[in-house]
Amino acid sequence: MLKIHDKFNKELPADSKTENSRRQVTNACFSFVTPKKTAKARLIHYSPEMLGELGLAEEDVKSNSFLNVFTGNEVLPNTKPYAMCYGGHQFGNWAGQLGDGRAINLGEVKHNNTNWALQLKGAGETPYSRTADGLAVLRSSIREYLCSEAMYHLGVPTTRALTLSLSGDRVLRDVMYDGNPDYEKGAIVCRVAPSFLRFGSYEIFAAREDIETLKTLVDYTIKHHYPYLGKPSKETYIEFLKEVGRKNLDMVMHWQRVGFVHGVMNTDNMSILGLTIDYGPYGWLEGYEHGWTPNITDSAHKRYRYGTQPQIVLWNHFKLVNALYPLINDVAPLEHMLKAFQDELGNAQLSMMKSKLGLFEVDENDSQLVQELETVLQGSQTDMTLFFRNLANLEKEGAVDHLSTIEEAFYNPNEIIDRLEEEWKNWFSKYQERLKKEPLGDAERKTAMNEINPKYVLRNYMAQLAIDAADRGDYEPIDEFYRLLKRPYDEQYENEKWFAKRPDWARDKVGCSMLSCSS
């Protein structure tokens, strides 16, 4: 049995209207809603780890009630589901009220002294659905379900997922926004996090000059999620902003480390807890390219490309700082904080890249060594995951041909060796010299690097394989990838085939390298 422990919908102001019509909701943090009944729900997968975290047992999964609750067909006793109100900056511009257009919170659960909010994504309309239907398709639900759990096992702060279910309803979507809509299978993911509050949850009240609700929400957030910061005060609010900034900086450094590109880093998709949230048209770097984004909706400006993600976190954080300004009314400490974050960003980026190279000591030329590597990597169409994983095999003293250690990572090895052999050799000789200044021996360094550089990630084409199979009614690949990605840093000899470059067929395929926000 779930131990319900609701706080959000008990302590914060609710929308006074309860009918489910689309509207602007003011002076409230959420609206009560009831999930939509589905035609023929079916559970496709669940996360045993998440089940345990919530205090549920494998036995519970078999009950009808489990299926009904996590597909919105049954409301848990003593709960009142709700959709959250928030706004956001989308692609650099203030977009006004957004809110949970197709996410419905079931309630909060307490287990082992941890609080979890349970949320169904794709469970029907809410007052925030604007012009859309409140539903989600199987394709995007598989992507969110698999990726959020995979990120967790990679050690990246993230929201989690408990279940993936079919709704049994059909959902109309125009995948490429090119006037070719088609019906797809509807699905519902139950996702889980200590809180789904976003930067946009605060921005909406600042934009509406509703300082009272803004303060209520900030105080609530500190009380429950940052209790160690102490009682509300100007100083506490500044510390709160620092903590949120730090957490998000830490999160984005993990993204850069594993090669994850979020794709839609709007402020409504930035968690107040520094969790990766709202898995939409995300992607994984195949070729190491700072300019890559999976999101075709953003292909003109590439605002949310791999290389800009850390700066975008700071941009978003600046928007949050602005939103909380009315509670602080003092520019100097905030300017000081923002400046400190800029400096911290540079340091964090360097130490993250150094750790991927197995360099843990300080050396004044490290920044240049990293820069030179990035230049030659980007010129070489090099698979990021293969490169860093194989790099760990290099020997400090060895006189072997280093290129052969990492050659497998090149998408066009012959062409690269013809064109860039000198550059690569130069870099390797500097790297090898630098390694000699590290106390770790080859074997120890390899172990350390292999805990930082994953062997298995949810490559874009892998998610698409799982989706294509599921469309045919075969849900086995979802389970295969789920199990594979539980141990992303381990050698898994039976799964070596997933430690491979993107196959040619997937290079320009929709869903593999090009994704839209349609979901």
Ligand code: AMP
């Ligand atoms: P996203 O790009 O998924 O972060 O969504 C941006 C906004 O659009 C959020 O307010 C979502 O709740 C809303 N939204 C996205 N898809 C739908 C949908 N199918 N129905 C209703 N609202 C949606």
Ligand code: MG
């Ligand atoms: Mg969103």
